[in-house]
Structures are given as C-alpha cells and as structure tokens.
Amino acid sequence: MNQNWEYKFLKGQRDPIIINDPRSGEEFIRGYDIVLKWFDDGKPLEENLDILDISKKLGSQGWELVAICPRSLPVSTGTTGTTTDELWVFKRPI
Secondary structure (H helix, E strand, C coil): CCCCEEEEEEEEECCEEEEECCCCCCEEEEEECCCCEEEECCEECCCCCCHHHHHHHHHHCCCEEEEEEEECCCCCHHHCCCCCEEEEEEEEEC
C-alpha cells in the first residue's frame, strides 16, 4: 500500500542590501536586512516570528520537518552565490 503525503513549505527570506561600485559599475552585497521575513505556503507571516515555536506547533499538528534548503536567488549580479532565502519543507500523512 502506498502512503500519501501532504506538504507544507515555510520560506525565510533575507533581503540583501545591494551597493553599486561607481568605479567598476559592479553590484555587491553590503549586508542583509536584520529581519528575516517568513512565508507559509506563499502567505506572509507576522514579523519577529520565532521559527522554533512555529516548528513545535507544526510538529504537534503532525507535520515532520524533512528538509531545509538554502537557496541563492538571482536578485542581482551582486547576490549570485549567496544565500538569500531558505525553504523549510514539512510533510505529514494524508
């Protein structure tokens, strides 16, 4: 018998602070916004979210954390190769 799963995705997003070098014309990252923005299946969550509290709550609802994937999104040439967000993948049986 096959097991069917339901999936949930939380995304933590860091907005980079990008600076242009006037001499070279190249972009580079100066840093990141301090606040990590969280999204639940694409919907924004409240700011100052404690991901550990959310993970415990999801666990009590039967969700199991199966992966955390750091990602590098091409916001600009200055962000290539840096972690701009992370995807938390949860699953539970249907």
